[in-house]
Structures are given as C-alpha cells and as structure tokens.
Amino acid sequence: MAETREPPPLSEEENIKSEEEDDDLFASAHVEVKAEEPKGEKVTAEIEPQNLLDEGDDIDLNFAEGAKQANADKVDETSKANLFEPEKVGDAANIDAQPLVNDQPKAAPRSSAFATATKNKAQQLSDEIEEESSENITINISVSHPQKVGDGMGAYMTYKIVTKTNIPEFKKELFSVNRRFSDFLGLHSKLEEKHAHLGRIVPPAPEKSVIGMTKVKMSKEDDGTLAHDEFVEKRRASLERYLNRTASHAVLRLDSDFREFLQLDADLPKATNTSALSGAGMKRLFNRVGISVNKMTYKMDESDEWFEEKQQQLENLDDQLRKLHTSVEALVHHRKQLSLHTASFAKSAAMVGNAEEHTSLSRALSQLAEVEEKVERLHEKQADADFFVLAELLKDYINLIAAVKEVFHQRVKVFQNWEAAQQTLTKKRETEAKMHLAGKTEKLDQAKADIAEWEANVQKGQHEFEEISQTIRKEVDCFEKQRVIDFKSSIIKYLDSLIDDQQQLIQYWEAFLPEARAIA
C-alpha cells in the first residue's frame, strides 16, 4: 500500500535543512515549515483520504507531519492525525482536521481549553502508544567483537554491530557493520541536533574515557586478550544498551542518520567534532557555559502544573538514584575485596595442608583450599553481575534523567522565545502608534509590516511551545513506562544470577562435606 511507504528523499531534505540551521529556533522552524509547504500537497495526496487536512491549514500540520514522516511505518496513519489534534487547537486559523473517531471538525478554543484537551488527548495518546508497541515491530541490535585497529596513539577499537529487524524502512532484515566509538558519538550529536529542540528525549551516548582508551592504545597484546579487558567489556555493553535504547524510540529509530549508521557498509566520515580538543569541542564548552547561566537567571512562570510536578519528581528520582548507585558501587567493591581475600586464604590453607602430617586431615585441608578457590571465583562472578546489571543500569538512568531535564530546558527556551516575540510585538505596536500620532505615513507602512511579521512570529512561538509541551508529555510517559520495564527486568535478571551462584555454592560445599567427614 502506497501510504505505508514514505518517500525517503522527503525526510532527508528535512533533516539536511535542520542540520544547516544554527541555534535560532525560529529560523529553523520557519524554514522547515516553508520547505514543507510545497510538499504539503504531495504529503496529503499520499496519506489516506480519511486524513482530511484543510488546505489552508498546512503550516503546522505539515510541520508536525513532516517531522513525523519518519513514523510513517504505521499501518493506520489515521491515528497519527489524532496525535496532532492538540497542536492545532491553539491555532487561530480555522481548523478543519478531522479526528477519526467523530467526523466533526474540531475547532476548539484557545489554550485555555488546551490543558483540558491535552489531558483527554494524553489518554488517547497513551492508548496509541500501546497500539504502536503492540504492532509487530522488532529491532534488536547487538555489539560484539571489539577489535583493536592500528597501533600506538592512533589506535582505536572497532565493534561489530549486528542488527536484526523487520522494520520496512531498513533495506534488509539482518545486517552488520563495523563502527568505532567516535562514530557513536557523532551519531548522538546529530540526533541531538535534530530532535532535542523538538522535545524528544535522545538517549545519551556512553562517556569518553581517557584512561581506558590510553590503556588500549598502549597495550601490545593482540585482540584475543584485549576482548576480555574489563574496560572494553564495559564499553561494549554500554554501546549495546545505547543502540537498543535509541532503537526503541519510535521516532529516533527511523531517523535517517540512525539508519545510515546501522546499514552503511563503508566507514563513516570521521566525526572530528566529537573529540574534546577540536574547534567544535571548544564551541560546545562555551555553549554549555552560556546555557548554565541561562538556566540560573531565567525563571519561567509555569502555567501547567503537570510540568512542575514532573520536574520535581525527576529531581527526587535523580537524587535517589545517585545515592543508590554509590551504595551499589560500594557493594561491588566489597565483593571484589572478598574474592581477593578468599583467594589468599585458599592459598594459605593449602600451605597448612601441606605442612600437616596427618594424611587425611592434610587431604581435607587441601580440599578446603580448593573449595575456597572455587568460592572465590564465584564471588568474582557475582561482583561482575552486581556491576554490569545493577550499577550500570542505575548509571544509565542517571544519564537519561539528565537528558530528560535537558528536554525540559528546551521547552523553557521555546517559551522564552515566545515571550521575547510578544515583547517585540508590543514594542512594534507602540512604534506604530507613535508614528500614527506623529503623522509619518511612510514609516507607518513599515511599522504595520513589522507588526504583521511579529504577530506571525508570536503565533509561531506559541505553536512551538504548545507542540514541544505536547511532545514532552508523550516522551516522558514513554520514558516512565520504559523505566519501569527496564528496572523490573534487570533486577529479576540480577536476582536470578544470585540464585545460580548460591546453588553453585551449595554444590561445592556438599562436595566438600564427605571429605571432612572422612578425616580419620
């Protein structure tokens, strides 16, 4: 069916445009909208006739639609139309978009009803989200075979990425590529550029590590032993989690950069702007300083209490997770110590067994030493499980929450822009009034043009704000659901591994018992 096929060039163009933009939010939105307009016809033509969109109403819908083109995989695109209902609510222009449920034009009043409307829609949205996930879309990514390439300071690790999916946008169902760490970072920064300012939560990439990589670069051993290195394993696991998390996001998984990352056979162009010392790195540093100053100085008066609540919750969650993370790390540390000490005890018990004259006692003591050795290996295994399952899970979520907070901040920025636009509009109006009084007719026209322009900007600002609020609500709901699922499954996995270890322990000691009894 034609409507399930999205035209790839469409989204690519859109993405290119967004990449070229600088940080001016309005500009990007504006241009994107303009880019979408001529395609508006094409888009609407492709979408099922039930999605009746008012011709004059293209602007916002297409903008949103264009952004959601990536989601076109859905069989029922009609449900998508419903997703964007609230965005049109606040629009002053007449809205004729038709919700699928009741074939009546929805012309809801302005943002006062927005809040209540969104609450109703929120329910519908969560239904639709469930609908989406219940459809048979699977994507599974595994990262393996860390290999060292090159030598000396220029060396780096590549990882083999195998993707198995039945999403139609991907060319094949099973494919694999080789990527290096900076490729991952490049992917993340591209995704962030494209999506973060729309309010989507982009999963954060694993952190750089100078120490770990230097060790890798300096090591002279070949790939075999390196693959077992703790740092490499840690990195491999976190890369795998990163890719799977990004793939589980309905919009991000269909992003063209993401797909290229997974599919393109050749090496990706070196993402030099991710290295810390590059020009882009410096720029990032300055940006960050500016952002933190902004965060501290500007206080947005929050009209929507949902956001207040959520932010508070996120702060609390962040705190608690950090505390928990430190205690889990302490546990890991202690267990590693325990395994060390058990090992040394095993050795000294063996020595005592050797010195012992009485034969069966000597034998029993050596057996004890062996058991303790096995126990030591078990403790080490458990410490590993503690770390990889629990500690990393918590760390991931702490980072994710930082990304969510970032998204909230984006919303504040959008609000700021909207307010700024409103202020400019008022000023322009004043100038116009002054001109009018002073009778300078030629400048009056200019002033009127200005006013019109800024009125449009104000509307745009408001739209964006409402849109981003909408997206954020959806994203946060998704995030919460995902979090619950993640936590539950990881913890159960961890407890299962504990059970296994304990049962092994039982076996070892039961094997030892007859030996102990055999002491004559």
Next chain:
Amino acid sequence: MTKEEFSKMKQELEAEYLATFKKTVAMHEVFLQRIAAHPVLRSDHNFRVFLEYDQDLSVRSKNKKEKFGGFLKTITKSADEVMLHNQKDVDEFFEHQKVFLEEYYTRIKDSTSKADKMTRTHKNVADSYIKISGGLVQLATIENTDLSKFLNSLGDGFEKARKLEGRIASDQDLKISDTLRYYMRDSSAAKDLLYRRLRCLSNYESANKALERARLKNKEIQQSENAQQHARESFDHISEIAKSELADFKTRRVQMFRKNLIDAAELEIKHSKAHVQLLKNTIQTLKEA
C-alpha cells in the same frame, strides 16, 4: 535518625553482640574441656576451685610489677630460644617434631590472619546490603509508578539477605577462623613445651660437662653427680611427657579440625539453601507486583 533506622540499628547491634557472645562461649568451653580431658591437669587444685567454688573468684589481674616481670621473662625466653635453636636433638622424634611445629606454626598463623580478613570483608559485603536496602526503600517512597511496590519488596529482600550474609560471615568466623586461631595458639604452646624440654636437655648436658670437669679436677664430684642425676631425671621425665603430649596434640588437632570443618560445611550449605529460598521468594513477590 528515623524510628525504623534506629530499630534496625538496634537489631544489628544485638545480632553482632550475640555472635561475639557465641564465639567467646565456644572458646571458653573448648579451653575448659581441654583441661578436664588432661589426666594430670584435671586434678589440679586451681582447676577444681574454679569449677566448684560457689562465690565469686576474686581474680586480681597483674599489677604493674608483675606485668613488667612477665615482659622481662618473655625477652629472656626468646633470647634463649634463639640460642637453643641450633642445638640438634639426639632423639629423632623430637627433632622431627620441632621442625614440623615451627613450620606449622608459621603457616597456620598466616592462615588465621587471612581467614580473619576474609570474614571481615564478608561482613562488609553484608553491611553494604543495608545501604542498598535503605536506598531502595527511599526510592520506592518517591516513586509513583508500579515500581513502588516492586522496590519496596526488593528492599525487604535485601534486608533479609543482609541478615543472612551476616550470619554466614559470623559462622564462618566461628568455625574456620577460630579453629585456626586456636591451633595457632596451641602449636605455640607445643613449641613452648619443646623449648622447655630443650632447656632441660641443655641443662642436662651442661650438668654432664660439669660432672666431667669435676671428675677431672676431683672436686665436688658428689655434688655434680647429684646435679647431673637430677638434670637427667627431669630431662627423661619431660621427654616422656612431651611425647605423650605431642601425640595427644596431634589427635586433638585432627579431631577438632574434623568437627569444625564438618560444621562449617554444613552451615554453609544450610545458609546457601536459605539464601536460595529467600531469593526465590523475592522473585516471586516481584513478579507479582
């Protein structure tokens, strides 16, 4: 500190106290039983008094003078030991014993300290569970999703696991470390016995030499003869007793190790089974939550 934290801490302290109490009681019991089992020591007057006297024994601890005196004695003793160290024994049995005991002592001392470290770290692991359980419960309180019940039960699970691990650690301590420690002390005592015997031997030998010298000089022969006789007697006496004591030492050692190793293994199995049960229960409650 909140009430729950306070009661938890109280419980923890009680458990620790109980564990230490168990340990001290066991040690004392072993000590008294040893004395009672010994054919000569059991009829010692002091021992009798200790067991039978109704009222409080007023045992005065060493005052300064005695402590100092004791300190000096240890110094002279160790100097003596070094001197006697090179003296080779006539009797092969004792020679062999000496070598064996020296080595055994060093190794078992090493083992005791390692076992102690191991039990201590094990306790640390158990204690770190407390913080995790506390963190989980706090997380559960601020949580508003399904995770709340989940985390609560998980926190409980960790709490119980901690108690279990703590008990494992203290039992391990009790059985293995203490056995090793006891035998470290015992082998030290055996070494002392050998030392005393060697002392007697050297006394005997010097008495012999004195006798020969006296015979040469033809002076005080009787005296030296008496001295030599005396020394010889005490040497023989001590040698015999030492033989039986050392044989006894060996049997006792074997027995005690056997008992404690069996106990240790059984306790480990019991605790691991309980642990598995606890984990299974927790998973069950978590899956239902």
